[in-house]
Amino acid sequence: GAVVSQHPSWVICKSGTSVKIECRSLDFQATTMFWYRQFPKQSLMLMATSNEGSKATYEQGVEKDKFLINHASLTLSTLTVTSAHPEDSSFYICSARWGLQETQYFGPGTRLLVL
Amino acid sequence: QKEVEQNSGPLSVPEGAIASLNCTYSDRGSQSFFWYRQYSGKSPELIMFIYSNGDKEDGRFTAQLNKASQYVSLLIRDSQPSDSATYLCAAMDSNYQLIWGAGTKLIIKP
Numbered sequence A: 001g002a003v004v005s006q007h008p009s010w011v012i013c014k015s016g017t018s019v020k021i022e023c024r025s026l027d028f029q030a031t032t033m034f035w036y037r038q039f040p041k042q043s044l045m046l047m048a049t050s051n052e053g054s055k056a057t058y059e060q061g062v063e064k065d066k067f068l069i070n071h072a073s074l075t076l077s078t079l080t081v082t083s084a085h086p087e088d089s090s091f092y093i094c095s096a097r098w099g100l101q102e103t104q105y106f107g108p109g110t111r112l113l114v115l
Numbered sequence B: 001q002k003e004v005e006q007n008s009g010p011l012s013v014p015e016g017a018i019a020s021l022n023c024t025y026s027d028r029g030s031q032s033f034f035w036y037r038q039y040s041g042k043s044p045e046l047i048m049f050i051y052s053n054g055d056k057e058d059g060r061f062t063a064q065l066n067k068a069s070q071y072v073s074l075l076i077r078d079s080q081p082s083d084s085a086t087y088l089c090a091a092m093d094s095n096y097q098l099i100w101g102a103g104t105k106l107i108i109k110p
Helices: none
Strands: A004-007 A012-013 A019-025 A034-037 A045-051 A067-073 A076-083 A089-098 A110-114 B011-014 B019-024 B032-037 B043-048 B054-058 B061-066 B073-078 B087-091 B096-100 B103-110
Touching: A004 A089, A012 A019, A019 A034, A019 A089, A034 A067, A034 A076, A045 A067, A045 B073, A076 A089, A110 B043, B011 B019, B019 B032, B019 B087, B019 B103, B032 B061, B032 B073, B043 B054, B043 B061, B043 B073
Parallel strands: A012 A110, B011 B103
Antiparallel strands: A004 A019, A019 A076, A034 A045, A034 A089, A067 A076, A089 A110, B019 B073, B032 B043, B032 B087, B054 B061, B061 B073, B087 B096, B087 B103
């Protein structure tokens, strides 16, 4: 099956620093990658959709200058949380698909804790 | 607004019984539907997808789709404690975006 990896799986940082999370599709070319955030006991919240080589599309209420997304290749997308604050602490999950009508496959997620 | 609705549960089912998870969707233009399982603290994993009316079986899992009623369900036969998780239903809209339900928490009691 399709495999998506994320790195790091855990990150703890100080308030005000920036954190970069990588999402890779290991055995397919991902034309589209998605970034989600999930707070404890809450449902998935889509943050943004990124297509390779173009700017990400952010969902309403998500600050694009705070959550920088780069999808530079068909196998790699990055999410950078800039000037992180404790309220950004969450579970960040990426997913990827290789075609418009195809299934989304999820990475294992990254837990971010901002102190 | 496009919505996918699920009963949040928890749904408690005895081990060995059939667990029935239901989902309704508002967008008649939706063509494909997905069931994901999410264990606590983990990311979602795909169980199966369905796009034709009727039943689709994969092992102990059966997805059912009724487009006229805008209803999707997932049946889990011979439920095991390891099936305890949150089950997410998603509908793909005409823009190829997934509209997610909030999930149903399933508990299988030994």
